Amino acid sequence: MVGSKTAPQDESGGSGAGLLCAQQGGDAMDTEQAIPRHRTAIARPDLSKPIARALADGIITKSSSLFDYGCGRGLDVTRLRALGYEADGWDPSHRPTARIRSADVINLGYVVNVIENPMERAQTLRAAWELAEKVLVVAARPDWEGRTVAGKRHGDGVLTTRGTFQKFFTQDELQKWIKSELQVECIAAAPGIFYVFRDESHAQSLLASRTRRRSVPVHRPKLRQALYDAHRDVMEEIHSFAADRGRLPELWELNGSADRLTTASLSIKRAAAVLRQVIGGEDWDRDLEAAQDRARHDLLVYLALAAFTCRPKASHLPRDIALDIRTLFGSYSAACEQADQLLHSVADQSAVNAACAQSEVGKLTPEALYVHQAASEQLSPLLRVYEGCARVLTGNVVDANIIKLSRTGPKVSYLSYPDFDRDPHPALASSVRADLRRLDVRYTDFRESSNPPVLHRKETFVADDYPERDKFTRLTRQEERAGLLEDSSSIGTREGWRTRLDNAGYQLRGHRLIRTPRRRPGSASA
Structure with missing residues (x-):
């Protein structure tokens, strides 16, 4: 059985024709059934959270196809098409005649939470997975939203006052359920949202991108050189790549520049020699060494966190990441050994406490280190892994801009201060806390509080x-x-x-x- 989309702030979910019947050509269930799932489909002003998250993470691209399985009123499909994406969808109540088909990305957004029968719920998940050629996006309502829904217990969920059903999942429960039913690892994208990939290398590319830092300013050319001036675009792309990854690119890693290099009879090494000449040998060497240090730390953080989703075999690594590791560590085994040491250090609360006390960024209190999201990549590798362990559980908490790293126990909180830049003393709007020992995620809403916490000394939270x-x-x-x-x-x-x-x-x-x-x-x- 498939449902329609729900908005997290609304008591909504899926509509009610039979998925198995629809696929096998049988009669659909009467939509006036005892639990009318079609009532949960709503109109929302923006893209749904799972679709917006998948766009932000590069899961949905202009070159991929998307099928929204249980699309409700089809508003995500309409908006994606208007933005130039290939998108289609089916819903048993609102788009029952649409053809159910496979696609690169299948969205099962806020569908499973409206299915009252656990067996049927699992069948729906597996059917959606069968349609996914590259990745399945699964979204369900988190447990803390159940506090605002009036109703009575019904099976493993709630029968609401509108007669509809809602199942609320803890983050850990949803992850384990998806993994158990599909026998595939899944990755937390955000609270209540998970990705399931067909190709493990695609999953690893996403995880590695989360730990790769933003580009940093690099020294610009000081000298004129005819070869550089004639091929400036290619030279700048190679320079930018080296500053990001700490190594020179392979031809296939250049975005459209490989043909231009070949036409000019230039090799990557020759181009790098020209760059070193026009930038200055000392500046080039200093930039590359700094980039290598950053890239090593990023890779160690990635490999440490990859242990939570079963670290891949060397043969399953994406080609570019395998090159990074070989260049910067010599071998995959050497990199994994260092990553394991880092991960084990995170389990030592005294080591975490010491790292907090020594941090060059963030506001330190006796209980915690507070750091702005934009400065989190400047934390030490140990603290980045500490925070990353929480993100393995929560995914990205979109509205959060302050991260609280507890010094007294394995807990990380994501705090939302919506007016951080504008308000001189912004008030806390919400908190998502990850308890790493209990694998528990808790949400607290301060928006209706008459006396919420406020911030002082804002400059201490951010980087220079x-x-x-x-x-x-x-x-x-x-x-x-x-x-x-x-x-x-x-x-x-x-x-x-x-x-x-x-x-x-x-x-x-x-x-x-x-x-x-x-x-x-x-x-x-x-």
């Missing part, structure tokens, strides 16, 4: 190159001079902070601290 850091620093200095940040235990919440400002006679205008205007004697009070 963060665009707004100087503005944050100036405000902190003003607040320090005014004595507002003393006795910090009483200003950690919105009301506590407002009280401190009022009592001291200050107010904030953007990221500037100003004196509260004094009322004239006899004037009316506000």
